């Protein structure tokens with residue numbers, strides 16, 4: 001599935017997800033229409049008050065870049081059905097209401113700032129009765145499926161090269177939720193996802209897609225958790241800064257993560273060889289929320305110093321173990337991202353099966369004394385009492401090709 005043209009995905013490793021739509025005005029999350037059973041006729045009044053006057057794609061792209069991200073994914077149309085672009089197949093769109101094609105602005109800004117272009121697209125559209133009850137409204141369901149095929153064609157035809165298409169919303173509320181056996185194949189049959197995929201590959205031969213249309217795609221996209229891929233697809237964990245409940249801006253959002261929390265999720269995901277898509281929910285007028293700005297700035301600062309141990313890394317060939325943090329690898333170099341900095345002056349790692357040549361502190365290049373034992377342990381010494389970087393401090397282990405011989409069995413009784 002993966003082709004060399006898609007290697008950028010592992011190289012860039014980190015993306016920014018933007019959830020922005022009519023729902024941003026409500027400040028209770030993008031699921032409000034459904035949770036509060038707001039009829040379309042009433043909900044659509046939000047299109048009249050939609051005011052993206054501070055939605056500045058260029059600034060968002062610069063922010064993403066400063067945060068160290070290599071791509072950005074924008075919600076072109078979420079479950080509410082409102083398109084942030086010019087669609088021939090629906091007047092319920094931003095060009096009709098405010099004269100702006102936010103998808104075009106996003107695509108152009110990404111390109112200007114050297115970011116790969118990602119588009120999120122929700123298959124389901126709550127406005128259609130056929131989503132809520134397929135059996136009772138088969139024609140409405142078919143019209144919704146047709147809308148998907150038409151709009152995906154538009155998105156992949158009108159904006160030049162698109163690098164990543166992120167599908168969402170493949171389920172049907174009445175009888176096709178993810179708990180149903182053989183769910184993926186069943187929804188793929190309804191959305192005609194194979195046909196959709198053929199069209200996508202024809203229009204954009206180098207694109208990456210995810211698995212949420214029921215068709216396998218190139219990227220697995222676990223939500224709010226880190227997860228390794230069990231086949232040859234990429235894995236990309238997407239996560240919100242706040243509570244798991246909502247992706248668009250939410251007033252009084254509880255459980256806001258710290259920059260350290262986010263960075264740790266990123267490194268756990270990287271230790272599986274996976275990407276991280278960090279979500280930002282702009283406020284009603286399109287401006288970003290200052291808490292999110294701060295997170296992006298902290299992550300960017302850390303990556304500028306330690307990015308060598310993150311970008312383009314893979315899951316270590318043999319995963320060492322440690323109580324202190326996460327591991328990534330690039331060629332013969334192993335990186336240990338320490339979050340639980342020890343007070344003993346020593347960092348112990350185990351299951352290192354190759355001879356270690358040198359250990360340094362990544363941020364300064366300072367060489368550190370170490371002892372390697374025949375039982376696979378490496379003990380790095382002379383660490384400062386306080387963590388050099390309170391977010392995470394990275395140690396760099398240069399490995400030789402030489403393997404340890406006669407490793408004793410673990411357990412001595």
Ligand code: GLC
Pocket residue numbers: 019030031168169223238247
């Ligand atoms: C979900 C939600 C949605 C969010 C998405 C992000 O499936 O329905 O609101 O956009 O996940 O991955």
